[in-house]
Amino acid sequence: MLVNGSGCLDALAAPGVAAQLDAFVTxxxxxxxxxxxxxxxxxxxxxxxxxxxxxxxxxxxxxxADTLPALAAQGLRIWVSVGGFSAPDYAGICERLDGRPEVEVIELNLSCPNVEEAPESSAQIVAACRSRTTRPLYAKLSPATSDIAESARAVVAAGADGLTLVNTLRGMALDPLTLRPKLARGFGGYSGPALRPIALACVSACARAVDVPIVGLGGVASGQHALELVAAGASVVSLGTVLFSDPSAPESIRRGLRHESTVRGYTDSLAARGVANSI
Ligand SMILES: Cc1cc2nc3c(=O)[nH]c(=O)nc-3n(C[C@H](O)[C@H](O)[C@H](O)COP(=O)(O)O)c2cc1C
Structure with missing residues (x-):
């Protein structure tokens, strides 16, 4: 199953790209x-x-009022990414989404490097949301933690049905001449190819620690990359930065994933799930 990384695709502006995915993440x-x-x-x-x-x-x-009905009119399976600045923020949105049948999955963005973190722990936020919705809840975690398997155990114990791994890492780039930050806020979230080995390690560590579906993302740009995330334990692969440069990436990565699976004797790419974790 292929989806997009939250914030990496506007399905209303690019319906043809969204139509190549199995579900759209807002x-x-x-x-x-x-x-x-x-x-x-x-x-x-x-x-x-x-x-x-x-x-x-x-x-x-x-x-x-506007976005969700417009997305549903495109016939998309819709996953909604939820953020906030406190556990009640997150839980209040979950409660309102709970009444909307168009919403297939709620993904809790517990890890945006561009906003102040909520004061509560990720597990407290998940628990607050769990009490307000029966929809599948996925916890999106940051790779910037010393023990992501421990975070995974905590959010699953608090009621998360799945994990999305990983969000961006905080980074900074300077203008070579002025030596001032290129970004107005000074720093930002670092995504793309450099994140791929980090995502693989996080997915692998969490797949060994908990038994829930994992959405793997971070630097995926080919079918080989997607299959490697499955081998590390992902059951869904998500495309982020690659969508900014290649609007046909979902189709070509889907084809590549099928090819790379077949040449290794897997009838289905999910048959390779977790093979990297046997050591
Ligand atoms: C421009 C941009 C905006 C993003 N906005 C969000 C967001 O709103 N919520 C979120 O959970 N992640 C957001 N992300 C993170 C991506 O969903 C993804 O976790 C990250 O980019 C790693 O995947 P990639 O290396 O394939 O891009 C954003 C990433 C980019 C590049």
Missing amino acids: KTITPEPREGSPPVRIAETEAGMLNSIGLQGPGIDAFL
């Missing part, structure tokens, strides 16, 4: 409308991209 929705960070918000680096979008979005009211 940009993170917050309780109130947010303008996000000031420009410059994107910078390229040698091995990836920095962004400091800062959770720009319409807020939950406009999302439910």
Whole structure:
């Protein structure tokens, strides 16, 4: 199964790209409308991209009134990414999504490097959301932690049905002449090729620690990359930064995943799930 990374695809602006995916993941929705960070918000680096979008979005009211019906009209399976600044923020949005049958999965963005973290722990936020919705809840975790398997155990014990691994890492890029940060906020989330070995390690560690579906993402740009994430324990592969440069990536990566699986004798790519974890 192929999906997009939250914030990496606007399905309303690019319906043809969204139609290549098995489900569409929305940009993170917050309780109130947010303008996000000031420009410059994107910078390229040698091995990836920095962004400091800062959770720009319409807020939950406009999302439910306008965006969700428009996405549903495109016939998409819809996963909604939820963010906030406290456990009640997250839980309040979950409660409102619970009444909407168009929503297949709620992904809790517990790890945005561009906003202040909620004061509660990830497990407390998951527990608060669990009490307000029966929808499948996926916890999206940061790779910037000393023991991600421990975080995975905690959020699953608190009621998460799945994990999304990984979000971006905080990074910084300087203008070579002025030596000032390229991004207006100084730092941003680092994504793309450099994240791939980190994502593989996080998926592998969590797949060994908990028995829930894992959405793997971080630097995927080919069928080989997707199959490696499955081998590390992912059951869903998600595409992020690659979508900014290649709108046909979902189709070509799906074809490549099928090919790489077949040449290794797997009738289905999921048959390779976890083979990297036997040592
Ligand atoms: C421009 C941009 C915006 C993003 N916005 C969000 C967001 O709103 N919520 C979220 O959970 N992750 C967000 N992410 C993180 C991605 O969903 C993904 O976790 C990350 O980019 C790693 O995957 P990649 O290396 O394939 O891009 C964003 C990433 C980028 C590049």
